[in-house]
Amino acid sequence: MFTHVLVPVASPEDAEATMRAVRPYLESVGGNVTVINVVEKAGGAPDKASVEQREEYAHEIFDSARGVFEDSNITVTTDIRYGTDVAETIIETAHDIDASAIVFTPRGGSRWVRLLTGDVALSLVSESDLPVITLPNND
């Protein structure tokens, strides 16, 4: 299950928390990890932030993800993906890289916020045909 996990992350804090949570599992089986950040495209409507700004932000996220594995010999691969539907893009990427599972930690947030900004976690769980693992966020 943890031989090659895909970790979709949305912010530097999220990246750090998830990477911390997933590390012991990876170390126990010697697995690999691919970290992705999905840049959401509006598909014709103006995007909220320019793509370049989101790419810069993605690099910040990756830095923080790599930071957790600095003293480890597990390789962290990173990738930026683009798509109008974040959950769908994550699942597609998981297939592209032959991931064994998709791993994330819950990020909380009120029902209102999820309603307005979209609930990626829910769509992931309901749409994925690959194992989806939610790890507790210990921070």
Added chain:
Amino acid sequence: MTEQELARDLGFLEAYTIGLGTMIGAGIFVLPSIAAEQAGPASMISFFAGGLVSLLAAISLSELATGMPKAGGSYYYVNRALGPFFGSIVGWGMWAGLTFASAFYMIGFGQYLLPGLGQYVGFLSGWGDIGITVAALVMAALLTGVNYYGVKETGALQNVIVLTLVGLIVAFLGIGIIDGPTIGEFNPNGWPAVAATIGTVYVTFIGFEVIATSAEEIKNPSRNLPLAMIAAVVTPTLMYVGVMFVSTGTLSIEVLANSQIPVADVATEFMGSIGALAMIVGAVLATVSSANASILSAARVNFAMGRDKILINWLNEVHDRFRTPYRAIAATGIITLVLIAIGVGIGTLAEVASFMYLVTYALVHVAVIVLRRANPEAYDPAFRIPSVLYPIVPILGFIACIAILLQMNIVVQAIGGVIVVFGVIWYLVYARDRALSQSLVGEAIAPGPTKVTDGQGRYRVVVPVANPETERDLLRMAAASAHAHDSETAEVIAVNIIEVPQQTSLEQDLTFEEARVERQQELLDFARDIADELDVGLRTRAIVGRNAGSAILDVIEEEDADHVLLGWKGKRSRREHVLGSTIDPVIGRASCDATLVKLGPEDGRGEGDIMILAGEGPHAPVAARRATEFAEAADQDTSLTLFNVQEPGDDDEGASPLERGEELIEEFVERAGLEAGQYESRIEVTEDIDGTILDAASEYDTICVGATRTGAVSQAVFGSLPETIGEQTDGTVVMARGPEESAMSIRQAIVRRLES
């Protein structure tokens, strides 16, 4: 790590719709009354002329957008071509223009919502001007919130809105023209009024630039981008002219001028109340979608300015949860609310927005000419203005923009002038010392290619020193470079700068800081001792200044230096700077050869086994030159290895990776002027180019790598690969760039022109 390219998924139609979506906006629903009052039916000519001016701008922008597809649009191009002075003016100008436009759209929204819909929905009527202002404020706040919280909008919704608007306007035109409008006196107020009205209505034309900002996502951009831009200007222009024709032909000028909902009132005449209601709904949709697009565009301008260090990057923080540039959006929203609340008047709001965009486009035309003449290496637009139209289009476009600006209302000129002056002051106070970019105007004026040559025949290397532990090695490397030239006349200039904070006066601070002055003297004395050992001419400069970066740049210019060599700690800084607050401006702007050295362990600093990255980059040969200079001056045995990496698989011509690598190295040797027997070559074949380079780098004592990016048109100082090697390799890393890319000042260029 491979980075997926952003898919090019916008065809002509999609790009066109994006442009149309912002163009067919609020303006056409609100402006007919203002335009008719100012110029009567002849305001059709004003709209037509506005369209022509935009067409010229669209052609120039197409070239710039395909040459530099970057966020920030016009601001970005102007800043790159004309430097941070004009960048500052255009950045603030566009931002102000977009906030004024948003306020204008929102008041238009209020007018259509309350007095408009109020005819049908009882409780909306009878609120007067206060009601309109309140409605505008509420909607502006709501839109700011929607964008702040990143509420998902979809392309499908956008397309529905655009199609609805196009449908409504086509119906309005069709039925209106069949109805047989009768035009009264065509030009009641004379041609000057018509010209002045161009300035008023220009606000309806500011949307097409949005296509330019999507340049990276457009398929076959050399064809689709200019076509989509031109179509997105021509279609609305024709529609606007038609709307003015029908409006002024259906209602009298007096009635039209006094209407707050002109298009709906006109529609009532020939489409009845159902038609009017449809127009009102259309106007509400149009004003909201236009304001939405303006707020988001404003945040992009902020982002681009922050990236160029013209604005504090604090504004550009991306929200952890919403992933929006929330501070920039909030700032834009707040200014919009203030503009609505202070009651500037809907006409003035529109005109100030027009003013700022006309200033912007005037400079965009200049930017095209400057870039064409300066022709920096990184500027290679997929679409070039066809030779029959160049330079007529930019020149005509510039003159047209200026002519309209001069025709505008004095109050508007005053407000616009204040914003421009603000941009200038901002540049002087904030941006001048921080901005990364430089003007290419000098390059454009100077005759022919402008390699910096040493006029006096004396080769000078400037070395800023600050740390006694690294001083010796930096001076030794600088001396190596000097020795490679005529050593009788070559000299090294060691510089140390005491930085004094802005708040204190230079003298005042110094008296309290004798220790620092003493340290400076020690450093420079030490430099003289080292120079004696190295047998190289040395001068020292002890400087007290506000900013080490600009002080070093001043020294480089005063000394007419040929080379500047700096030390680097080997850590990229996270936000404000790329490599460091002093390094960024010096490397970015120095007009001579620039070398950045990260020192590794002793006994391998520019000595031992030296690896040269032999790639295709423009500055790779400079790195090779540095390596040979070091090798020649080294006491111990040194070896030079040319390193090249190729991807596996044969290329189109059937050459194997090894053959390709050998051919490249051969070419490289020629470019760098190396001699046979001086070097070994090593070629690796791998999928993971960056990783292999990093692995190989760790086997050598010194790695010499040329800048992969050019300073003039991008933000990275040396390029990400050299910087990564510098950061991740333990050995000594030498990053080098030649003088080609740096721009000369206007003064230098004129001097050169006069001399030639």
